[in-house]
Amino acid sequence: MVTGDTELKELSLIEELSGKLASDPETQRLMRSVIENDKDTVEEGKLIRDAINQGLGSFTPNMLFEQLVKSYSTAKQLFGETILKEATGFEPAYLERNIRIPEFRRELKKKLERLQERFLEKKLIDRENELTESAIKLASIIMYVEEVDELISEGISSEKSRKRKNPYGVKSDVKEYSRERYRDIAIRKTIRKSVRRGHESLLKEDLMSFERKNWDERQIIYCLDASASMKGKKLGQCKKAGIALAYRALDEKDKVGLAVFSSEVVKKIEPTSEFSMLLQEIVKIRASAQTDIAATIKSASELFDRKKATKHIILITDAIPTKGANPEKNALAAAAEANARKITVSVVGISLDVKGKKVAEKIAEIGKGRVFEAKDLEELDKIVLEDYRSIE
Numbered sequence: 001m002v003t004g005d006t007e008l009k010e011l012s013l014i015e016e017l018s019g020k021l022a023s024d025p026e027t028q029r030l031m032r033s034v035i036e037n038d039k040d041t042v043e044e045g046k047l048i049r050d051a052i053n054q055g056l057g058s059f060t061p062n063m064l065f066e067q068l069v070k071s072y073s074t075a076k077q078l079f080g081e082t083i084l085k086e087a088t089g090f091e092p093a094y095l096e097r098n099i100r101i102p103e104f105r106r107e108l109k110k111k112l113e114r115l116q117e118r119f120l121e122k123k124l125i126d127r128e129n130e131l132t133e134s135a136i137k138l139a140s141i142i143m144y145v146e147e148v149d150e151l152i153s154e155g156i157s158s159e160k161s162r163k164r165k166n167p168y169g170v171k172s173d174v175k176e177y178s179r180e181r182y183r184d185i186a187i188r189k190t191i192r193k194s195v196r197r198g199h200e201s202l203l204k205e206d207l208m209s210f211e212r213k214n215w216d217e218r219q220i221i222y223c224l225d226a227s228a229s230m231k232g233k234k235l236g237q238c239k240k241a242g243i244a245l246a247y248r249a250l251d252e253k254d255k256v257g258l259a260v261f262s263s264e265v266v267k268k269i270e271p272t273s274e275f276s277m278l279l280q281e282i283v284k285i286r287a288s289a290q291t292d293i294a295a296t297i298k299s300a301s302e303l304f305d306r307k308k309a310t311k312h313i314i315l316i317t318d319a320i321p322t323k324g325a326n327p328e329k330n331a332l333a334a335a336a337e338a339n340a341r342k343i344t345v346s347v348v349g350i351s352l353d354v355k356g357k358k359v360a361e362k363i364a365e366i367g368k369g370r371v372f373e374a375k376d377l378e379e380l381d382k383i384v385l386e387d388y389r390s391i392e
Contacts, residue, residue, distance in 0.1 A: 045142035061112035177207035218254040219271040225317035231287040244381040263289035293321035294330035318350040
């Protein structure tokens, strides 16, 4: 396995987890290449992943070269330093310093031409240089392997937020025995009652038993801000947090849905158990436009089905809110409407200003959820999982 620039060795573990992904031959082939640490495949997957996070729907190494030659600062703004480094193999500062040297340009042009040929040969881009479904699958696998490995290395994946579901329900209050299962007899309460009554042996009328409260399925909608300000690393870390949530929640037999928003809700997925589909839709997300949180909460609320379940919205954003005549008022009204439908709302804020923090706190208060301030992007997945574990 590969994460960052490190080589990973727990191959059997990822093979075991691969059942969570679609089992079509192409996905299996790509997964095997990543597991076996095929350097080219891993680098290609990272490049595609970061291109999508940067808001690019296509990838043209030749165009990248032209932009570098024309204006390094423009190329940096368009592609981002991470993509420049991954595509060229050179540190950004080194690129900027040497891009005007003719010999370096010739070497770089040949390198990027080979990269384009490789992408075409592997069908990661089509003839119009648009990213293909194969490219999305590869980026999905890279993100999956990286995030799951991180969860495993930190022991998070083995944690259980609640006990394994018992088909008879969870033990609740104690009551007088009336033909319940013998395993539900509350032994300590029974003995205490018998002693209080002065009985030398247990009598039937001493028996006490636990009531069983049925488990409610938990349904979570992960609402991800894809406004322009989220482009790049912010969006990438939010995607990883979404993958962590899906991985954990589905393992707990809960369901996860998705709402991607900017100036409008651009993608909606009802709560599902289909990990592979969630994974690929999360990876596809690109950033654009403003933020409409009110519409997001409303749309997310409508995604829940009518069956009895614990329903929760996790809203992750770096701006609150910017669209509409009364955006703050509308967002709070949407949270109140969700609360009236027994849907809780938590907010994870990324670098919010003072005003934004206050609005986030109000949304969480009205939505009977929690509010988090993500000061470190690397901690986003842990924050989202902490909120998930708190859902009752």
